[in-house]
Amino acid sequence: MATQTPAKAPRPAPPRVDGRLGIRGWVYAGRYPAERYLYILHRISGIGLVVYLPIHVWVTSRRLAGPEVWEQTMATLRHPLLVVGEFLVLAAFVYHAFNGIRLLFGHLGYTLGRPAPPVYPYAVALHRQRPLTVVLMILAGVFIAIGAWEFLIR
Amino acid sequence: MRESRLWAAHLFAGAALVVLLGMHMTIMHYEAILGLFTGAHEPVLGFAAVLARDRSAVMRALYVLLLGAALYHGLYGVRGILREVWHSARAGRVIDAVAVIVGLGVFAYGVVVIVLAGRHAATM
Numbered sequence: 619m620a621t622q623t624p625a626k627a628p629r630p631a632p633p634r635v636d637g638r639l640g641i642r643g644w645v646y647a648g649r650y651p652a653e654r655y656l657y658i659l660h661r662i663s664g665i666g667l668v669v670y671l672p673i674h675v676w677v678t679s680r681r682l683a684g685p686e687v688w689e690q691t692m693a694t695l696r697h698p699l700l701v702v703g704e705f706l707v708l709a710a711f712v713y714h715a716f717n718g719i720r721l722l723f724g725h726l727g728y729t730l731g732r733p734a735p736p737v738y739p740y741a742v743a744l745h746r747q748r749p750l751t752v753v754l755m756i757l758a759g760v761f762i763a764i765g766a767w768e769f770l771i772r
Numbered sequence: 773m774r775e776s777r778l779w780a781a782h783l784f785a786g787a788a789l790v791v792l793l794g795m796h797m798t799i800m801h802y803e804a805i806l807g808l809f810t811g812a813h814e815p816v817l818g819f820a821a822v823l824a825r826d827r828s829a830v831m832r833a834l835y836v837l838l839l840g841a842a843l844y845h846g847l848y849g850v851r852g853i854l855r856e857v858w859h860s861a862r863a864g865r866v867i868d869a870v871a872v873i874v875g876l877g878v879f880a881y882g883v884v885v886i887v888l889a890g891r892h893a894a895t896m
Contacts, residue, residue, distance in 0.1 A: 671842055679881075682892060712797075718786050718790065719790065764802065764805060
């Protein structure tokens, strides 16, 4: 007697993930600490840098066409709007690098502190790393300010 | 396991970029401050200065490393963000494929430019 294989049941729809805010959740999903906003800015600056990278590779490839084309390209880049754009790239890199150092220390566990009994007032890892965060952000501000000065005196 | 390795490589590339891109940005954008220490006054974006950097095998190797690290770190980061926004398995596969294609394409183009620039510089 031939056995019939049962018809394949239709694949169930993927479960709806409730409470998921998507990109809106980046900006606000309750009371975020300052570090969360630094992280959002980290992402935004990172996206900007990724978009800029292929453009930069193409622009610098213009040197293959010779000195005249190169100087012409550099002259185009001296347009005020493009100079502002270039400064924003520098600022994005400086911020991304210093905030990245903070994230790297956090990811590797250096700024989390040792495990301790939950005695009130509770030790919070974010509070432990706050001094490092402040120092790194001041350094980022100083480097961005020096970069702005370099652009102004060019 | 695969994801942990990709993530660890992302961190490693990020740390490398702080050094490599830090050097690149310092040379390109902190010219006046750097000049105080090195005494160099030649414009870094002048064609002669660009040629001098292209002639150096060390600089060309650093450019390749910088490009590779930047593309990996950047595209891995964008991949994570996009996978957060579109979180189905199918979307994940598409995002991965696009990231790999874009990464390899830009890397190949950049390496060709660096190699050709080295050859041009050697003949000038």
